[in-house]
Amino acid sequence: MTATIDPPSSETIARESNIHTVLRARSGWQPINLKELWNYRELLWFLTMRDVKVRYKQTALGALWAVIQPLFTMIVFTIFFGRLGGLQAQTSIPYPILTFTALLPWKLFENALTNAGNSLVGNQNLITKVYFPRLMIPAAGVLVGVVDFLIAFVILIALMAWYHIVPTSAILLLPLFILLAVTTAMAAGLWLSALNVEYRDIRYVIPFLAQIWMFTTPVAYPIDIVRTKLPAAWQSVYALNPMVGVVEGFKWALLGGRPPGMIILISSFVTILLLIGGLFYFRRMEKTFADVV
Amino acid sequence: MWYSMGSVAIRVEQLGKEYRLGSAEAYRTARESLMGAMRAPLRWLKGDQNASLKSSDFLWAVRDISFDVHQGDVVGVVGRNGAGKSTLLKLLSRVTEPTEGTVEFRGRIGSLLEVGTGFHPELTGRENIYLNGAILGMRRAEIRRKFDEMVAFADVERFLDTPVKRYSSGMYMRLAFAVAVHLEPEILVIDEVLAVGDAQFQKKCFSKMREVAKGGRTILFVSHNLAAVRQICTTGIILHRGALIDQGDVNPIIDKYLAKELSEESQIEIVETASFKVLSVEINGESGPVIKTFDRVKVMVSFIPKVDIGDPNMYVGFLTLDNQRLAGLDFKDFKTSGRLAAGKVAELGFCIDNFPLMPGTYQVEVHLKDMANGVIEILSRTTRFDVAETPVYGGRRLDSWFGMIGMRAHALLNQRS
Numbered sequence: 022m023t024a025t026i027d028p029p030s031s032e033t034i035a036r037e038s039n040i041h042t043v044l045r046a047r048s049g050w051q052p053i054n055l056k057e058l059w060n061y062r063e064l065l066w067f068l069t070m071r072d073v074k075v076r077y078k079q080t081a082l083g084a085l086w087a088v089i090q091p092l093f094t095m096i097v098f099t100i101f102f103g104r105l106g107g108l109q110a111q112t113s114i115p116y117p118i119l120t121f122t123a124l125l126p127w128k129l130f131e132n133a134l135t136n137a138g139n140s141l142v143g144n145q146n147l148i149t150k151v152y153f154p155r156l157m158i159p160a161a162g163v164l165v166g167v168v169d170f171l172i173a174f175v176i177l178i179a180l181m182a183w184y185h186i187v188p189t190s191a192i193l194l195l196p197l198f199i200l201l202a203v204t205t206a207m208a209a210g211l212w213l214s215a216l217n218v219e220y221r222d223i224r225y226v227i228p229f230l231a232q233i234w235m236f237t238t239p240v241a242y243p244i245d246i247v248r249t250k251l252p253a254a255w256q257s258v259y260a261l262n263p264m265v266g267v268v269e270g271f272k273w274a275l276l277g278g279r280p281p282g283m284i285i286l287i288s289s290f291v292t293i294l295l296l297i298g299g300l301f302y303f304r305r306m307e308k309t310f311a312d313v314v
Numbered sequence: 315m316w317y318s319m320g321s322v323a324i325r326v327e328q329l330g331k332e333y334r335l336g337s338a339e340a341y342r343t344a345r346e347s348l349m350g351a352m353r354a355p356l357r358w359l360k361g362d363q364n365a366s367l368k369s370s371d372f373l374w375a376v377r378d379i380s381f382d383v384h385q386g387d388v389v390g391v392v393g394r395n396g397a398g399k400s401t402l403l404k405l406l407s408r409v410t411e412p413t414e415g416t417v418e419f420r421g422r423i424g425s426l427l428e429v430g431t432g433f434h435p436e437l438t439g440r441e442n443i444y445l446n447g448a449i450l451g452m453r454r455a456e457i458r459r460k461f462d463e464m465v466a467f468a469d470v471e472r473f474l475d476t477p478v479k480r481y482s483s484g485m486y487m488r489l490a491f492a493v494a495v496h497l498e499p500e501i502l503v504i505d506e507v508l509a510v511g512d513a514q515f516q517k518k519c520f521s522k523m524r525e526v527a528k529g530g531r532t533i534l535f536v537s538h539n540l541a542a543v544r545q546i547c548t549t550g551i552i553l554h555r556g557a558l559i560d561q562g563d564v565n566p567i568i569d570k571y572l573a574k575e576l577s578e579e580s581q582i583e584i585v586e587t588a589s590f591k592v593l594s595v596e597i598n599g600e601s602g603p604v605i606k607t608f609d610r611v612k613v614m615v616s617f618i619p620k621v622d623i624g625d626p627n628m629y630v631g632f633l634t635l636d637n638q639r640l641a642g643l644d645f646k647d648f649k650t651s652g653r654l655a656a657g658k659v660a661e662l663g664f665c666i667d668n669f670p671l672m673p674g675t676y677q678v679e680v681h682l683k684d685m686a687n688g689v690i691e692i693l694s695r696t697t698r699f700d701v702a703e704t705p706v707y708g709g710r711r712l713d714s715w716f717g718m719i720g721m722r723a724h725a726l727l728n729q730r731s
Binding site (some may be wrong): 041042043044045046047061063064066067068070071074075078081146147148149150151152153162308309311312 | 333404405407408409410411412413414415416418420421422423425427428431434436437441444445448449450451453454477532608663
């Protein structure tokens with residue numbers, strides 16, 4: 022139908038010119054439009070790169086922050102929990118590397134969750150002016166967390182060399198645990214970002230939530246403490262936290278020990294439930310974002 | 315249903331959008347929601363569970379709007395502030411969802427509701443071109459292909475790797491518009507963005523938009539600049555208080571809109587100076603408020619003198635919107651005189667045969683004088699008027715090459731034998 026357009030653009034046009042769209046009031050729950058998400062995949066990349074570049078341009082230390090945060094947290098944990106708290110005695114692996122191995126996926130999750138949760142409110146100028154799948158915004162927030170993670174990962178490699186720790190073949194499963202952390206952050210981020218549009222309280226809830234979540238995840242302490250000291254009834258509740266699976270998976274993949282099979286299964290299951298719920302809630306709220314934000 | 319659309323590019327049927335007003339429209343805090351949830355059972359007990367949803371809390375920004383746009387049409391949407399123009403464009407560009415009715419369209423819709431949506435001040439011009447292009451729905455390959463063209467259009471080659479926060483506002487706007495105008499969807503929705511930039515750049519934008527329209531694409535264009543609407547659009551739609559009141563070919567539609575606007579506007583325009591209370595300044599063509607080049611045009615100023623005026627006099631200046639003076643008439647040169655008594659409505663005016671201004675928007679400046687007492691009072695408000703786009707020189711579209719003054723002329727051709 023648009024044969025008169027100059028040749029260079031005709032292939033783009035031809036591909037999409039026959040798409041017929043009907044807009045009307047939708048009610049209730051909406052399925053996810055995967056084809057549309059795929060069409061906008063490059064936008065995800067550009068939004069992620071925007072946030073990464075802007076942060077590194079605006080801050081004096083730039084990418085170093087991705088390293089400083091987990092490194093200093095590790096030092097503080099080592100002094101107060103490892104030495105003074107006596108946790109070092111509970112484990113055969115040096116406490117600093119144990120806690121850093123846990124902090125890496127934790128920081129990934131925390132940053133991704135925070136970015137995603139605040140993303141819609143932070144991009145209101147886009148939401149009210151142009152259409153694109155809104156899912157791209159929290160998704161880009163999550164990916165920015167992944168960039169920081171990759172930078173901080175270099176430190177872990179250095180630490181492992183320092184302590185002469187050679188990973189086993191379990192390290193091949195590490196990408197799976199990274200994926201689980203990212204998915205969990207996305208799932209919770211979808212809920213929080215959509216809620217944040219309507220209830221600005223969420224901005225204050227996020228750091229608080231992240232803090233509590235960290236202490237119910239074996240980041241600062243080995244999970245054996247939970248296994249031995251927490252009553253059995255509470256252990257199953259504890260295992261429902263999907264980040265337990267992620268952190269234990271990281272420790273196992275990099276430092277060895279007992280494989281956390283059952284925990285991973287429970288974590289994955291909880292994450293998938295959280296993600297499906299988050300996607301549906303997000304889609305349901307999506308149509309009012311531009312009017313409310 | 316698409317098979318019945320024929321050459322229709324957009325079909326809008328009974329479209330309506332309702333907004334919640336007041337505090338309910340703004341985001342809520344969790345506390346308010348919790349309180350609301352706690353009060354709900356109480357209200358239910360009292361039997362007025364709908365108490366929180368009074369009809370006065372809602373507003374239909376647009377309602378019951380139906381129209382078809384054919385492929386290749388360039389549609390101008392006109393109406394006052396609050397008539398629902400922006401809401402209509404937001405609905406068409408999918409930013410917001412209709413409350414009732416449907417919009418059907420074929421192909422991609424590209425929307426340009428604001429220049430520079432998604433530009434980030436910290437990023438360089440180059441980075442922003444890619445980011446903004448992607449936000450507007452372009453593929454990376456598409457942006458790369460048009461990159462040089464965009465940069466040339468915006469004229470920012472030297473500053474490509476400078477953060478746009480260091481750009482002048484003109485450069486910023488040029489770059490933003492360049493990206494948007496090179497977006498090539500089948501349907502382009504544009505809101506008022508041409509109001510930015512200097513006159514020269516605006517012309518560049520207009521001609522680019524016409525070029526886009528010639529390529530067979532459908533454009534919906536909202537603007538307060540009626541001359542621009544006439545220049546670019548082929549058909550028009552008038553919105554008034556959320557309803558579509560008229561549609562048709564662009565020139566008659568704009569004429570109708572102006573006639574309606576002017577008739578409503580002239581009643582409210584009262585300006586007071588020390589010795590005059592001016593009731594209205596009216597500019598009319600031969601057949602009412604629509605003015606055409608070479609028409610006989612009347613400028614009438616109606617006022618009440620607050621004191622007795624010994625020798626009433628008036629100056630009327632015709633200016634461009636950027637205050638360039640094009641012509642002026644002074645009453646005293648026409649040797650009309652008389653006395654005016656205080657408190658009685660009086661009129662002074664000029665009748666201009668063969669009005670020379672070319673199509674566009676201009677303004678009239680009025681000075682009222684009493685020569686007997688040496689009083690000159692300049693009205694604080696100028697009056698805007700439009701010269702309708704009509705075929706001044708045999709029907710061709712007029713651009714800057716024809717200037718602002720029209721001339722009655724004959725062409726001559728001779729050859730020596």
